[in-house]
Structures are given as structure tokens and as C-alpha cells.
Amino acid sequence: MKHHQLEPHPDSVGETVIQVRGLCNQFGTHVIHKDLDLDLMNGEILGVVGGSGTGKTVLLRSIVGLNPPSSGHIRVFDKDLEQLPPRQRSLVEQRLGVLFQGGALFTSLNLQENIAVPLIEHAGLSRPEAERLARMKLALTGLPPEAALKYPAELSGGMVKRAALARALALDPEVLFLDEPTAGLDPIGAAAFDRLIVTLRDALGLTVFLVTHDLDTLYATCDRIAVLAQKKVLVADRLERVAATDDPWIQDYFNGPRGRAAQNAFEAHSPRSQE
Numbered sequence: 191m192k193h194h195q196l197e198p199h200p201d202s203v204g205e206t207v208i209q210v211r212g213l214c215n216q217f218g219t220h221v222i223h224k225d226l227d228l229d230l231m232n233g234e235i236l237g238v239v240g241g242s243g244t245g246k247t248v249l250l251r252s253i254v255g256l257n258p259p260s261s262g263h264i265r266v267f268d269k270d271l272e273q274l275p276p277r278q279r280s281l282v283e284q285r286l287g288v289l290f291q292g293g294a295l296f297t298s299l300n301l302q303e304n305i306a307v308p309l310i311e312h313a314g315l316s317r318p319e320a321e322r323l324a325r326m327k328l329a330l331t332g333l334p335p336e337a338a339l340k341y342p343a344e345l346s347g348g349m350v351k352r353a354a355l356a357r358a359l360a361l362d363p364e365v366l367f368l369d370e371p372t373a374g375l376d377p378i379g380a381a382a383f384d385r386l387i388v389t390l391r392d393a394l395g396l397t398v399f400l401v402t403h404d405l406d407t408l409y410a411t412c413d414r415i416a417v418l419a420q421k422k423v424l425v426a427d428r429l430e431r432v433a434a435t436d437d438p439w440i441q442d443y444f445n446g447p448r449g450r451a452a453q454n455a456f457e458a459h460s461p462r463s464q465e
């Protein structure tokens with residue numbers, strides 16, 4: 191059924207699971223990334239931020255193998271996807287779960303059928319087995335049992351996000367990629383989704399690469415923040431160190447009115463701020 195087990199070796203905590211070195215991406219003459227370096231550490235939630243068009247989604251797509259880089263190296267679990275034969279590449283890709291912007295569920299399938307698709311295609315399960323496991327994945331993301339037979343158009347935005355997350359988790363990935371997961375959610379729905387991400391990371395031992403514009407999400411979930419600016423990762427560090435970095439975009443983003451409001455809200459409400 192499943193091709194690997196998530197068994198973090200005691201020595202693996204803090205190990206690099208994804209290493210990006212000297213990444214360059216360009217479309218025609220439009221250079222998006224130039225000599226970009228980034229490490230994703232085992233078990234962390236890394237928030238990836240940057241102005242609109244700085245290439246956050248392109249970076250995500252490059253790492254998961256959907257956007258072949260113009261040059262540079264990307265190692266995933268110490269393997270270069272581009273160098274692997276198709277079968278081995280597919281096995282590595284199945285260890286990565288992706289929640290794309292917008293969710294990207296099949297509109298003609300109900301939720302359990304949607305989540306069953308990768309289980310039938312990649313894990314070789316029968317339809318009844320796949321749909322039973324799909325219902326478990328839906329429960330894992332906090333959806334009620336009756337949601338399994340609903341179609342995406344019948345659901346609220348928050349429920350669609352949870353269903354899309356259930357599909358990203360279908361094959362028990364070790365690394366979860368989330369592209370703006372709280373975009374379009376109301377503040378209460380967004381805060382609940384933030385808590386879900388942290389809970390799942392803790393319960394499943396996930397590593398999370400999280401693209402977001404949402405300052406509340408950064409404060410509530412992330413262990414480290416990587417800032418994309420000037421075509422590279424300008425800084426990747428704990429939030430307080432990033433916020434202290436001398437760069438106009440960073441200062442405006444973290445220490446402008448919205449950044450201060452998010453920090454105040456976090457300090458007022460979160461037990462994590464008392465640690």
C-alpha cells in the first residue's frame with residue numbers, strides 16, 4: 191500500500207530535507223531568481239514571504255519539480271529530482287504534498303472521490319479502500335463525516351481548503367507545501383486553519399513550506415521566515431531577527447501598521463508568546 195514510513199531518525203531532527211543552491215529562474219528575459227539559496231529543515235514550518243511577483247510560487251513549483259530551473263541545484267531528501275529516472279523521481283515526489291493556491295479540487299467529484307484519486311493512482315488501492323482512507327483524511331483536517339459526499343461547489347471556502355489539504359495529505363507526505371492557504375478566508379477561518387497546520391505538523395511530524403502574505407499566519411505558525419527580495423532569499427531566520435533586518439521592504443512589512451497589529455494580536459492571545 192504505502193511506499194515508505196515516516197520514521198524520523200533521532201539524529202535527523204534539524205537536518206536539511208531540502209537544499210536549494212544557486213537557483214536561477216527566468217521566463218524569456220524576465221529574471222525571477224538569481225543565485226537563490228535556501229534550506230528547509232526537518233520538522234520546521236518555514237514561512238516564505240515577499241512582495242507580489244517576487245517568485246514565491248515559482249520557487250515552490252521548482253522545488254516540487256513542476257518548474258525546471260534555468261540553472262542551479264535543488265536537492266530533495268538529498269536527491270536531485272532532475273537526475274533521477276522517472277520511477278525513482280515519482281517515489282520522491284510522492285513524499286511531497288502540495289496544496290496549490292485555489293485548492294484545485296475536481297469539481298465533478300465529491301470530496302471522498304477527490305481524495306481517493308491519488309490513493310488509487312499512486313498507492314494502488316481499490317476504490318472502496320481508497321474512499322475509506324479518504325474519509326479518514328477528511329476527518330484529520332477537521333471536516334465532519336457528512337462532508338465526504340459533498341461536491342466542492344456545495345462547500346464554504348474554509349471547507350474547500352480543508353478538503354484540498356486532505357488531498358495534499360493523501361499519500362502521507364513528509365513535506366507539505368502550502369501556497370497561500372488562508373487567502374480568501376475570514377479572520378476566524380484563517381486562524382482555525384493556522385492552528386490546524388501546527389497541529390498536523392506536531393501530530394504527523396511534517397515539515398512545512400508555507401507561502402503566505404498573512405502576517406497573522408506568520409506569527410501563529412512559523413518557526414522561521416524566508417524573505418524573497420532582490421531575486422533571492424534575502425534572509426531566512428527566526429521572525430524577530432528577520433523583522434530586525436535593515437531592508438526597506440522588510441521594515442515596511444513587519445514594522446508597518448499591519449505588522450505591528452499582527453504582533454500585538456499574537457502577544458495578546460497566544461500562549462507561544464509567553465514561552
Ligand SMILES: Nc1ncnc2c1ncn2[C@@H]1O[C@H](COP(=O)(O)OP(=O)(O)OP(=O)(O)O)[C@@H](O)[C@H]1O
Pocket residue numbers: 217222240241242243244245246247248249
Ligand atoms: N510559466 C510562466 N511563464 C512566464 N512567466 C511566469 C510563469 N510563471 C510565473 N511567471 C512570472 O514570474 C513572476 C513570479 O511569479 P510568482 O507567481 O512566483 O510570484 P509570487 O511571489 O508567488 O506572487 P504573488 O504573491 O502575487 O502570488 C511573475 O512576474 C509571473 O508573472
